[in-house]
Amino acid sequence: MDTRRLVLFVIFSMSILMLWDAWQTKHAPAAVAPVASVGSVPTADVGAAAGAIDTPVDTGYALKSGQNIAVTTDLYQININTMGGDLRKLELRKHRANNSQSNYLLLDDAAKPMLYVAQTGLIGQDLPTHNTLFTSTARSYQMQEGQDKLEVRLSAVSNGVTVNKVYTFHRNRYEIDVNYEIKNDSSAAITPVVYYQIVHDSESNQGSALMPTFTGGTYYTEASKFKKLAFKDMAKEPLNITSNDGWVGILQHYFVSAWIPKDGLVRKFYTEKLSSNIFRIGTKSTLSTIQPGATLAVPARLYSGPQTKADLIAAAPGLEYSVDYGWLTVIASPLFWLLSKIHSLVQNWGVAIILLTILIKAAFFKLSASGYRSMAQMRELAPRLQSMKEKFGDDRQKMQMAMMDLYKKEKINPMGGCFPILIQVPVFIALYWVLLGSIELRHAPFFGWIQDLSAIDPFYILPILMGATMIVQTKLNPKPTDPMQAKVMTWMPVVFSVFFFFFPAGLVLYWLVNNVLSIAQQWYVNKMIHAESVAKKQSHVKKSGEHH
Structure with a gap:
């Protein structure tokens, strides 16, 4: 023999057999779960059930929109929408689309079928959420030669509280600083909750029957280490984890987007099924109380780009594991x-x-x-x-x-x-x-x-x-x-x-x-x-x- x-x-x-199993998994009917409008906002209570919503259940899906702000850097071509200051479209200028010379489109709000947007917001005392209209002093920004960083500022005012949402793009870095500056000019103290989330469909970038690839949620903490979360699993059981560290994101073949909150900030990771094929994964944290006349700065970062080892290691602990070799990582x-x-x-x-x-x-x-x-x-x-x-x-x-x-x-x-x-x-x-x-x-x-x-x-x-x-x-x-x-x-x-x-x-x-x-x-x-x-x-x- x-x-x-x-x-x-x-x-x-x-x-x-493994390919057949992957094909069956990809084409298996999705579990039935409640659906809600994409416009819903996570509840303010970080201790509440993860992914809970405070709006009526809706079988449709609607993404509100304002005006787009065009941002061009050495690495990105981006649209930031004044509605919530969302990142609605993100092209990678140093990576080409498949079978094309155009930029690789990583984030997009077109929903044909891909929907992939990054959102943030504040909860409590009518503070601005991703459903709040912001203002900006310009409709386009461009990083100039010799310029190491580019800042885009958006503002919203509600009940005497001024909130600036500030994007800072760095030359030759796929990490985007996304900072809140909260100034309380009201007569009462406020205790905001900040959330960062990514909304994604469950149909795009799934590979082929012969070469299936994973597209879905991912998160990391020092305690649980790197985890992947398929959309069908989000539908069955929403994520509900509290940690003092870590990040959440969306993983696909070759690329990843991850929200990285401020170090040491207690955070709750959550997921939610928003419609038949739309999901969100995010993290929310209660901030310190802001007294009248006081100001609070809330830093965070968004990594959105290629799974290049050096960039991932520099961005956050555990992010390099998004290049997933499975149980053979120790050899690979x-x-x-x-x-x-x-x-x-x-x-x-x-x-x-x-x-x-x-x-x-x-x-x-x-x-x-x-x-x-x-x-x-x-x-x-x-x-x-x-x-x-x-x-x-x-x-x-x-x-x-x-x-x-x-x-x-x-x-x-x-x-x-x-x-x-x-x-x-x-x-x-x-x-x-x-x-x-x-x-x-x-x-x-x-x-x-x-x-x-x-x-x-x-x-x-x-x-x-x-x-x-x-x-x-x-x-x-x-x-x-x-x-x-x-x-x-x-x-x-x-x-x-x-x-x-x-x-x-x-x-x-x-x-x-x-x-x-x-x-x-x-x-x-x-x-x-x-x-x-x-x-x-x-x-x-x-x-x-x-x-x-």
Whole structure:
């Protein structure tokens, strides 16, 4: 039996099951839950049930709108709406849209189907919420050359309380300062509650059936660490967590937006289903009491941009985990670090993938050689095993006993090729997730026709080469004695190749290089074992001749 191919077949089968499960999850009917207008405001009591609302239940969805303020920085093209001072549209100027030269649109209020807006507000004493109209002194702002930051101020006045909402954009940083300046000119003390939330639909950016990706809520605290929250889970059970630290946000493939409140401020994380396909995730905190004539400044930050490791680490503790490698993070993170170091030397992500694959192969060279040696020995025994099968026919018990005697006589472990492969599997799966989740590969060219390692090979050359290498590997391996297993293993390269037609070029490149190196090593070991087998037979013949 070819244990290596059996293990690969099991891994492949599990992958198909995981993809099927992800497809079913994506298309499962949503749980029934109360819905409300997007215009609703969280209750003021931070100790109340998270996500509770103080407006009547409404089966519709309405996002109020004022005038848009255009903001241009080195990284962003943004629309801030005077209604609540919401961030309604956010384009990333250094990231292109899929199959387009236009800016990547991360936030948008168009709802076709994507709805993705960032909101903040104050609760208590008729203070301005995201449903309050603010004023601004200008309708457009632009960061000038040599300017390190750009400030956009919005104002609202209610019952003697003046609230300034101040956005500060920094050059070459995806962190946006969003600060409140609250001046109490009324005759009574006030105790505001501040909230920060993101509203998002549950339909956009879900990947494909073959390559599903996660889009949903996410949060982090030092106690609970990094968590993801699917929209269907928000519908079943609203989030209700109180913490002294952490952040909340929306996660999608390659990008993340997260509200990061002031350090040390007690916060309650909440989620809510607002309509059939609209959800919100946020955090709210009770502020200190502001006496008449006093002023309070309330700082916060919004990270909205790419999942670039260096930027995420600089923004907030735990935000780097939004590049989610799952249970293989302990392996994947060092692999990405090494990949980045190689890229810094060669300045080409495709070349870096090739060199990293070679390094990993070199690290496992001796272990792989042990597995290939076992398979080569099985290959040499294949004719004798076939003869035994013809001799014993359907008598499986006698066949198994004869096989065990043969393995014992030849000092061969039939499972010897399995263990070395199992040891390497976590490393190669971790590298798979690194290549799938690294935004650095998005729109990164390799050479020639490969101009985006995160996209499908436009001419399918890499998947075809990948299929060819798998066929070569099949020829190098011992042929299974069982006809059904032989037929399955024959079709495996074809099935694998079909799936790789839909995989990003960077992933296919990695598998292709790995296969080429495996073929070279396997061919060398096969040749060496065959030479040993021939020498052994000649020795037996010589000894037999001497006895006669």
